[in-house]
Amino acid sequence: MSEKKFFSVGRDTQKKDGYAKATGAEIFSSDVILPGMLYGRVLRSPHPHARIVSVDTSGAEAMGAVCITYDEVPKTVYNERQVSIPEKTYRDRTVLPDIVRHVGEGVMAVAAPTESLAEKALAAVKVEYELLPGLFDPEEALKEGAPALYPEVMLGDAVLPIKNNIACQRIIEEGDLAEGFAKADLIVEESFATGRVYHGQMETKGVVCKPEADGGITVWPTTQSIHNTRQLLGRIFSIPLSKVNVHRVTIGGAFGSSIQMNTPIAICVALARKAGKPVKLVLTREEDMYNHCKYPSRIKLKYGVTRDGMITAGQLETLVDAGAHNIQVYPLLGCMAGWFVSLYRMPALRFAGTGVYTNKTPACAMQGYGNPQVTFAVESLMDIIAEKLGMDPIELRMKNYVGMGQTFWGQGPTVRSIIRSCGVEEMLVKGREMIGWNERGRPEDKTGRYRRGIGVGRGFHTSGTGAPQPGEVIDYSTAMVKINEDGSADVSTALMCHGGGTLDAIAKIVGEELGIAVELVGVSPSDTATTGYDVCTHATRGIYCGGAAALRAATTARKSILEIAAKLLDVNPEALMIAPDPESGHGLIYLEGTDKRITVGEAAKTAQLKGWGTAIGVASHRQTNCPPCFVTNFIEVEVDTWTGEIRTTRAVAAVDAGTVMNPKLTAGQLEGGLCRGIALALLEDTDYDPETGRMTCNGGFTDYKMYTAKEMPMVDDLQVFFANTYEPSGPFGAKGVGEAANNATAGAVANAVQNAIGIRINDAPMTPEKVLKRLEEAGFNN
């Protein structure tokens, strides 16, 4: 824990983009308008699986629309995800396909002076399809003789034949499994499932692309990584990267939906290049919902434990329904193994994961990346074990959790590090007090129509994917910090803010290091031409990894300004300190115990006038850890045993994020994560009609439901707290928060439901229809 007092880190400060967002002044990619700009629209396949025989664009062209088809786009086979190293990147798609593999897949695209004309032009396009059989169930897809989605795909630069629609597989083993289970007094095994959830980010995916006179392109996309977008566009369209400039544009929420260089971006670039004019392409909600979803899960989980509650072995098998493209199943399986392995210690373990292609919307990363799914299974099974052993579920967790000093590989087997900060016990002990754990009672003693129960769930996420050695996943950030001639500073980074305050935290880290108020730190607009590489704002890495690079850049700038000041004050630079003036926020450089002092601004201005140069720092930095940010949820639910409806009545959400940068924003993150986690447990899923291959919700919010404040506990019944920890490897002791926020929730809900009604439900979402059936089977009567 830190003894250090911070100036701005850890304080609630005004969010820098707060006014602009609240007043509508902020520019999102759908707000970008350029002279002569056309509007793009994509013709979407109504079929789940079909070969495109012919496309007749004459009608659309007669209306003045610019059209692109498969024949006119580069045939580069790509994967929109660029976070893994090439040898571990499975590539199976082109800008436009010759075979469509899910309803909603783009077939061709048009651009026209108005969106309305573009839409009419689409209606005039004639496509002839040769229908192919569709596959909607992953187990069916695996069967011998099932229709094949792909004969082959690319893995790195090699051709990879596909058998039984298996996208990829991973088996990870450690220790002697047979011996581990032999040592157990109790072996429990259960199956779990979670739904095919839609990201539901507020802003749908969109992009504006301007073709430049020199053959280059300038792009304003919704993305979590401007640099990966740039690199992939450069490769697909064979343009040198110096002529591909991708701007950072504020994004209206992400939740993982734009980790990739999303497919509309490449389509828009192709349209703009053909038209020779800027093109804007913004997905409708329906298109967006047919574009990506969370990985659904089917998990078989088995643990062996001794009578006194020590785990001897664990095994997790999972079948992942990837949908029509393998965007990132391989790293996902590694992470799912990591989430499993790093929650509780196991002397022996086995993980076996298979990803399978089906003719559904392709799944991609979404908040937690397999973690909420795995943790739902693990935390449910922990309670089942505790019950069988007659042990308090919290005690069982305390005995087995992976904590301080232990090895941990949350991001998969190639990303190992040692835990150096851990608030697990603090959160369990304090949280149980706050929720009233000891009064939760036993289900068999509860009576009446409405029954309440309390459940606990633990979890964690890693802060980034850093490790001492290079792995399968790329992870580093770049930042530049310069001190301006009035004592303010600018920080430039390719990191994104998805709404959670990442860039505010970066400004705080820089201000803290430079000894100036956060209000004096500007976050520069950024694009790929003027920033160094940053892998992606994903994996809960913004503050921990991006912040660490910013801190290093700030340290260099600080050293430089102190050297300037030292010259002016005629002292040794190492002896100087900087602190912000409490009123103006300006940095004051001083020699303790003397009256030697100069402001940062005076030093910078003098350096300018004397021609000494700018105090500037640049750092490109990889973190050699990815420490776990732990979370704990205590949740109380109320089950209406006559209707099967479940309400969340109270909750305690705690996080161990190390030093908390922005307390209010962190609390907001926890509340949002809790809300989404409850919905994973109770509500969200996309069903497919096997006849048509369409989602039964049709891709709209009329029938794809998400929770809002209405389904959350009342304000006074929702408590949030932060564990008091300090991560030595993090910037000013910070770790991440983002994805951790929803990882523990679904398990806590399932455990609460069990505590309320004595019924264990392993297949989420626990809809009232499902719950009522289970209640009836258990002898409840309405």
Add this chain to the structure above:
Amino acid sequence: MHNSRIITNEFDFCQPATLTELFGLLNEPGGDDRLIAGGTDILVMMKEGRHCPKRLVSTMKIDELDFIEIKDGVMRIGAATKLKKVAAACREIKSILALHEGVSSIGKLQILNMATIAGNICTASPAADSVPPLLTLGTTLTLKSGDGERQVALEDFILGPGKTAIGRDEIVYSVNIPLPAEGVGSSFRKMERVGADIAKINIAISIKRNGDVCESCKVAVGSCAPTALLIDEPGGILSGQLISDPESDLIRRAGVAVSEAIRPIDDIRSTAEYRRKVAKVLFMDVFQVAWDRAKGDAS
């Protein structure tokens, strides 16, 4: 895949200021007109391509259609009255609290501020939330055309999903609710997937109570048949009965009768089986609330 962002179909838009002007427009020969009030249903359908009218004629500037008056024991609501105003007016009258509850459950504030009572009825959605309470209250509609007017019982007006008994150049002019006498209590409940949703099933009840005797009981259930169903005296077992306990077996049996009377289907919002099971529960819930409300000021 349709584009929910824009309406590609071109159409004219008229905003008459008086009924005379409105009927003039509707009577123009060869017209393909569609009325628009708040637009919260019709615009969605136009985006989805389910309706492609050549001309939209708005009722929103016609002051003659925006009123709520009570005369001779009947509450008359002008067709273009916003739901927000309707909900507020019904909140003040205890015997029609079910209507207040039904109307205020429609969408949320944005919808209540835009949408109208006639729009809710004329869309003829089986799930419309104003309809079950209106049915239990014995509502009639006044329809007007350039040639005159007629009265229709709400029950006879809604014929099926999207289908009503309205004539080509007719409009709904007002919604007429006979205000119940003393001793009537009503209640509404809606079961939803989330807190602001179209109903999985909705139910309204209106009970006439005399002391502890139930004199009459009317129930209407929505989203469980092609139109909301009015069930007069469920099971025929409640009228004239002494209700000692609103949770008694008698009420449960009436609830069973309700779940047997409905004709639900499986759809995106729920299953037929579930709807049947909970119809009974919802009946018991609304019965209890309405029973207490019917008791008078003591409750």
